[in-house]
Amino acid sequence: MQYIYDKLAGSLTLEIKDENYNYIIKARRHKLDDYISFRNLQDDFLYVYKIIEINKKNTILELLNKEEKIVENSTKLHIAWCVVDPKTIYENISSLNELGVDRISFVYSDFSQKNFKINFEKLEKILINSSTQCGRSSIIKFDIFKNLNTFFKEFPNSYILDFSNSLIDDKKGDIKTLVIGPEGGFSEKERESFDKNFVVGIKSNIILRSETAIITASSKIIL
Numbered sequence: 001m002q003y004i005y006d007k008l009a010g011s012l013t014l015e016i017k018d019e020n021y022n023y024i025i026k027a028r029r030h031k032l033d034d035y036i037s038f039r040n041l042q043d044d045f046l047y048v049y050k051i052i053e054i055n056k057k058n059t060i061l062e063l064l065n066k067e068e069k070i071v072e073n074s075t076k077l078h079i080a081w082c083v084v085d086p087k088t089i090y091e092n093i094s095s096l097n098e099l100g101v102d103r104i105s106f107v108y109s110d111f112s113q114k115n116f117k118i119n120f121e122k123l124e125k126i127l128i129n130s131s132t133q134c135g136r137s138s139i140i141k142f143d144i145f146k147n148l149n150t151f152f153k154e155f156p157n158s159y160i161l162d163f164s165n166s167l168i169d170d171k172k173g174d175i176k177t178l179v180i181g182p183e184g185g186f187s188e189k190e191r192e193s194f195d196k197n198f199v200v201g202i203k204s205n206i207i208l209r210s211e212t213a214i215i216t217a218s219s220k221i222i223l
Contacts, residue, residue, distance in 0.1 A: 002135035006129050009038035009047045014061045021059055024051075028202070036061065041128065044070045044137055071137040073100025075222045077175070080151055080158060082182040084210045086118050087131035091125060092211045094130040096140065099218050103141040107151050107179070110187035118144070148179070148190055160194050161217050162186060164201035171200050172221045180214045 005017055016024060024030050030051055030212070038047045046069040049061035057139060079096070081089070085104050096104070106118055120142065127139035145151040152158060158177040161168070168175070178200075186194075200206075 001132045002024040003039050003046060003132055004036060005041060006038050006133050007040050009040040010043070010045065010066070012063050014038070014049060015058055016061065017058045019036055021057065025059055026052060035064065038061050039137065041131065044068050049191060060176060065133060065183070069137065071135050074223055075100065076102040077221050078103040078105070078177040079214060079218065080105045080107050080155070080177065080179040081120070081214060082180060082210070083112040083116050084182050086116055088091060088211050089118060090122065092215065093126055093140070094120045095215055096218060097127050097130040097136065098134045099215070099223050101140055101218055102138070105143050105145055105151060107145045107148055109148050109182055110190055112182045149193070157198070159198045159200050162199050162201060166200050168200045168202055168217055168220045175200070175221050178217060178221065180210060180217065
């Protein structure tokens with residue numbers, strides 16, 4: 001881990017228990033006077049603490065210093081991901097977090113199964129674990145929309161990934177928000193509503209799964 005997450009990081013003292021205690025004391029075998037870095041993921045500071053007390057079920061740390069340390073990708077990409085099986089989202093969200101995707105809006109499109117419900121508490125936990133591993137100083141922000149029309153009203157200049165001779169590679173500097181379809185793609189009704197000037201594709205004749213498309217497209221724009 002690059003740091004440890006604790007929502008109370010920044011306090012003069014921290015009491016560490018449960019999962020973080022097991023990691024710090026039992027897995028990493030830290031001892032008295034060791035220094036450990038923490039973030040609360042609500043600000044841009046990296047907080048350095050010293051272990052001052054170790055007990056059987058908890059450990060107490062004292063704040064030594066803090067440093068504003070922003071670790072983010074310079075390209076801010078907002079993805080609108082049309083809802084797919086939540087298992088697919090949970091399995092791939094860490095990769096998008098590591099790539100530096102800034103925000104994901106989950107959108108129920110025509111081919112999204114409406115019974116799919118995203119567990120945002122689970123999603124946040126996955127993202128926190130991802131950021132502590134890769135060193136990112138934030139996690140992906142997320143929200144949800146009931147359909148594409150509602151989303152486009154709020155983000156009218158969004159690009160759409162679909163079949164097109166206009167390639168992402170040629171538009172990457174202009175793309176701030178990109179819509180990715182679900183399994184099965186977009187319906188004809190949805191395609192008819194798209195502004196063709198905002199439809200982009202990739203140089204491939206192979207149909208990609210939603211998760212492959214989102215990681216491929218994000219990589220092309222961000223990296």
